[in-house]
Amino acid sequence: MSSAFDGVTIPAPAPEPRIVPKDEALAAPKPVPRRNDSASLAKEIAEKLTYAIGKNPNGARRHDWLEATTLAVRDRIIDHWLSSNAKTLDGGPKRVCYLSMEFLIGRLLRDAISNLGLTQAVHDALAVYGVELDLIELLEPDAALGNGGLGRLAACFMESMASTGVPAFGYGIRYVHGFFRQEISNGEQVELPETWLTHGNPWEFERRERSYEIGFGGKVSMIEEAGRPPRQVWRPAERVLAVAYDTPIVGWRGNHVNTLRLWSAQSMDPILLDAFNSGDHIGALREANRAEAITRVLYPADSHQAGQELRLRQEFFFSSASLQDIIRHHLKRFDSLANLADKVSIQLNDTHPAVSVAELMRLLVDVHGMAWDEAWTVTRNTFSYTNHTLLPEALETWPIHIFERLLPRQMQIIYAINAQTIREAAQKNLGDGEIAAISLIDENNGRRVRMGQLAFVGSHTINGVSALHTELMKQTVFHSLHALYPTRIQNKTNGVTPRRWLMQCNPGLTSLAIDAIGPAFLDNIEKLADLDALASDASFRERFMAVKRENKMRLATVIEDRLAISVDPSAIFDIQVKRIHEYKRQFLNIVEAIALYDQIRSHPEKNWQPRVKIFAGKAAPSYVQAKEIIRLANDVARVVNSDPSVQNLLKVVFIPNYNVSLAEIIMPAADVSEQISTAGLEASGTGNMKFALNGALTIGTLDGANVEMLEHLGDDNIFIFGLTADQVAKRRREAHSGRSIIENLPILRSALDSIAKGVFSPEQPDSYANLVSNLYNNDWWMIAADFEAYWRTQRRIDDLWRTPEGWAEKAVHNTARMSWFSSDRSIREYAKDIWNAGSGR
Numbered sequence: 001m002s003s004a005f006d007g008v009t010i011p012a013p014a015p016e017p018r019i020v021p022k023d024e025a026l027a028a029p030k031p032v033p034r035r036n037d038s039a040s041l042a043k044e045i046a047e048k049l050t051y052a053i054g055k056n057p058n059g060a061r062r063h064d065w066l067e068a069t070t071l072a073v074r075d076r077i078i079d080h081w082l083s084s085n086a087k088t089l090d091g092g093p094k095r096v097c098y099l100s101m102e103f104l105i106g107r108l109l110r111d112a113i114s115n116l117g118l119t120q121a122v123h124d125a126l127a128v129y130g131v132e133l134d135l136i137e138l139l140e141p142d143a144a145l146g147n148g149g150l151g152r153l154a155a156c157f158m159e160s161m162a163s164t165g166v167p168a169f170g171y172g173i174r175y176v177h178g179f180f181r182q183e184i185s186n187g188e189q190v191e192l193p194e195t196w197l198t199h200g201n202p203w204e205f206e207r208r209e210r211s212y213e214i215g216f217g218g219k220v221s222m223i224e225e226a227g228r229p230p231r232q233v234w235r236p237a238e239r240v241l242a243v244a245y246d247t248p249i250v251g252w253r254g255n256h257v258n259t260l261r262l263w264s265a266q267s268m269d270p271i272l273l274d275a276f277n278s279g280d281h282i283g284a285l286r287e288a289n290r291a292e293a294i295t296r297v298l299y300p301a302d303s304h305q306a307g308q309e310l311r312l313r314q315e316f317f318f319s320s321a322s323l324q325d326i327i328r329h330h331l332k333r334f335d336s337l338a339n340l341a342d343k344v345s346i347q348l349n350d351t352h353p354a355v356s357v358a359e360l361m362r363l364l365v366d367v368h369g370m371a372w373d374e375a376w377t378v379t380r381n382t383f384s385y386t387n388h389t390l391l392p393e394a395l396e397t398w399p400i401h402i403f404e405r406l407l408p409r410q411m412q413i414i415y416a417i418n419a420q421t422i423r424e425a426a427q428k429n430l431g432d433g434e435i436a437a438i439s440l441i442d443e444n445n446g447r448r449v450r451m452g453q454l455a456f457v458g459s460h461t462i463n464g465v466s467a468l469h470t471e472l473m474k475q476t477v478f479h480s481l482h483a484l485y486p487t488r489i490q491n492k493t494n495g496v497t498p499r500r501w502l503m504q505c506n507p508g509l510t511s512l513a514i515d516a517i518g519p520a521f522l523d524n525i526e527k528l529a530d531l532d533a534l535a536s537d538a539s540f541r542e543r544f545m546a547v548k549r550e551n552k553m554r555l556a557t558v559i560e561d562r563l564a565i566s567v568d569p570s571a572i573f574d575i576q577v578k579r580i581h582e583y584k585r586q587f588l589n590i591v592e593a594i595a596l597y598d599q600i601r602s603h604p605e606k607n608w609q610p611r612v613k614i615f616a617g618k619a620a621p622s623y624v625q626a627k628e629i630i631r632l633a634n635d636v637a638r639v640v641n642s643d644p645s646v647q648n649l650l651k652v653v654f655i656p657n658y659n660v661s662l663a664e665i666i667m668p669a670a671d672v673s674e675q676i677s678t679a680g681l682e683a684s685g686t687g688n689m690k691f692a693l694n695g696a697l698t699i700g701t702l703d704g705a706n707v708e709m710l711e712h713l714g715d716d717n718i719f720i721f722g723l724t725a726d727q728v729a730k731r732r733r734e735a736h737s738g739r740s741i742i743e744n745l746p747i748l749r750s751a752l753d754s755i756a757k758g759v760f761s762p763e764q765p766d767s768y769a770n771l772v773s774n775l776y777n778n779d780w781w782m783i784a785a786d787f788e789a790y791w792r793t794q795r796r797i798d799d800l801w802r803t804p805e806g807w808a809e810k811a812v813h814n815t816a817r818m819s820w821f822s823s824d825r826s827i828r829e830y831a832k833d834i835w836n837a838g839s840g841r
Helices: 038-051 062-091 109-115 119-127 133-137 149-163 273-277 283-295 305-333 356-367 372-382 400-406 408-427 432-438 451-457 467-475 479-484 498-504 507-517 525-536 538-563 586-602 624-641 660-669 687-693 706-713 725-733 739-743 746-756 769-777 783-801 804-816 823-835
Strands: 095-099 168-173 181-185 188-192 205-216 219-223 231-235 238-250 257-267 344-349 383-386 397-399 448-450 461-464 489-491 572-577 611-616 650-654 672-675 697-700
Touching: 038 062, 038 119, 062 109, 062 119, 062 133, 062 238, 062 257, 095 149, 095 305, 095 823, 109 119, 109 149, 109 238, 109 498, 119 133, 149 168, 149 238, 149 257, 149 344, 149 498, 149 823, 168 305, 188 624, 205 257, 205 305, 219 408, 231 356, 231 408, 238 283, 238 305, 257 283, 257 305, 273 283, 283 305, 305 344, 305 356, 305 397, 305 400, 344 372, 344 823, 356 372, 356 383, 356 408, 356 451, 372 383, 372 408, 383 451, 397 400, 400 408, 400 448, 408 432, 408 451, 408 479, 432 479, 448 451, 451 479, 461 467, 461 823, 467 479, 467 489, 467 706, 498 507, 498 660, 498 687, 507 525, 507 538, 525 538, 525 804, 538 660, 538 804, 572 660, 572 783, 586 611, 586 624, 586 650, 586 746, 586 783, 611 660, 624 650, 624 769, 660 687, 672 687, 687 697, 687 706, 687 804, 697 706, 697 783, 697 804, 739 746, 739 769, 739 783, 746 769, 746 783, 783 804
Parallel strands: 095 168, 095 344, 168 257, 344 383, 383 461, 461 489, 572 611, 572 672, 611 650, 672 697
Antiparallel strands: 181 188, 205 238, 219 231, 238 257, 397 448
């Protein structure tokens, strides 16, 4: 454990002296490669069952076999892990440190055995004991370390950094209960705690020697010493302990293994013994509970001050611990921090870790005695920042009174950085409006610290995550900062790892591709493009769609088991799964479903194509409108699915508790991928990439990575509709409302009337009055504005479904042409253009 507050780093008590044998090689022998045949694995799994779990095969349950198998596979990963760490230390390459509030890594067993090439061997080893790998895999809980695309992107990037050989550490928080486990009760979202750590986590290793004190509150004093310039010393009023837990992240073929280091918060004293002995048994645990709350839950509700404080404590907690760890590691290898930026690149994944800029300055200046100007150069050259949003409310800001009370020294540093930045802007003759926009302090909304601006000015490179998003970032949220620093912003379009999102989640399609074009694409996903020529091959199309049907049957079984709703795999599986938010426009999809329901009943003579509308996703606990959308989806499902007049031509399904494991079933089963966000608001999206890679056709707006998907797929293989980002901005400037559109579009008016008048909520007829009135009076998300184009595009999809050969051809083109959207490509670009860490393998 170390502390970094009083101007010097106080190390932990010295360990017992290490006994060094005469032959050092005997102390650290190179690991003997383990045999990976099924017989050897079967023997090792049985040994783990006996000596690590304490059971014999006859008495073992499925969860015992899961843990034993995990431990046997983990041993093989550790061999690669130690080798990778040794190469990094010996060769001294530049390390990437990826700071993210979320790492949505999902289940790890299948990922690990696939990347190690052990899937068949493990399957056969377990079969010796009559155990099915597929069944025990399902018992592994999803790691509750994220919520949506931000966390899944971080997980894809960690896997791709390992697969491309980029030495990296991921830094985050070891959440005990994650975001929440979603249940649906009477149509409404209910939030329950995740319990993924209840029975331990066999993948992680506690690193007690990697513990750091994290401070909050207190006061800052100036110390003057003879022969030294005055320096600031922060004396926190509260200190908690950050303890590291490491998880190995194995790359493809096991050639490189990186580390995901997650921080757990503990109190300095587990119990106030005096209070306990005096009878205050609850109060004696007050400090422990306060500390441990930091790592209990991802994104605690921040609609009140207590929630805001906890979020800020979380962000500073993991940022400070990570920076102290990075510095400690650097000083073990080098005598000075002056070369930190040459050896370490720190990537800020969104604004959550932006406080790292101020904290690194504090550590360099106050603790390690570096001059301010040199420290600022080192800081700026070390950090780079990925922006993930154009929504101003998502660019975090903190009330100054909260920030200054919790982090007084960091607030002083932010003021100093701000003064320096504003002077620089003034020297370039920027106007008052631009200077106000550049300022790290928002003076117009109750005085708040702008974390996006802090991340921007403290980083040498700022990147967007799609071409459109990057250009809009220059024009909107960072327009003035871009004027001040015109060379800092660049684009790095997101990608997804093909190992999990094709090879693992869709083994049928992977096997078909191997049979058709050979296995080269397994090592170089760009080779998947060789499938493109087979889109005109009737035999291949037939086999391709047979795989799709098998995947749809698997999803249909899940829906039947979880919701007792029967769906027809021969219908169009029209799927929208993602975080519930107004700009993602699940409401538009629901309104179209209602309009379709009305038309099927009114015009039974038409040749309607059977369709299953499938929704999944979580709403933030305090996001009232998003939770109303979930309730509406379930209300519509209840009415539509029980109406015999639609004759199974339409079903509506909301699957609760969307997570990575559910996504691995849903993505391969989709026929239609809904990517229908209001244009100009989705930074990139990665679900769009996963769906298309698995042969789904996209219906979407020209938003995020959809724009680049259109370029790669061709406009014949994607369904684009709706307003552009420029047109949306223009309508908003003109105070657009949806009233005239609704009144002149009977199909839309009828659907909205049925919602507003309680057709789907007879017990509470006015439940959705606000949702509907917002479209009439404002239509901020352009639902009315885009409805007619969306409706017509959906009917074009119906027309294509009537020609199975044409549909299959486009589906094959989608899979073949999505190889560019690999996170391997993204990581190579980051490594070359931002991190200066080589270009990866």
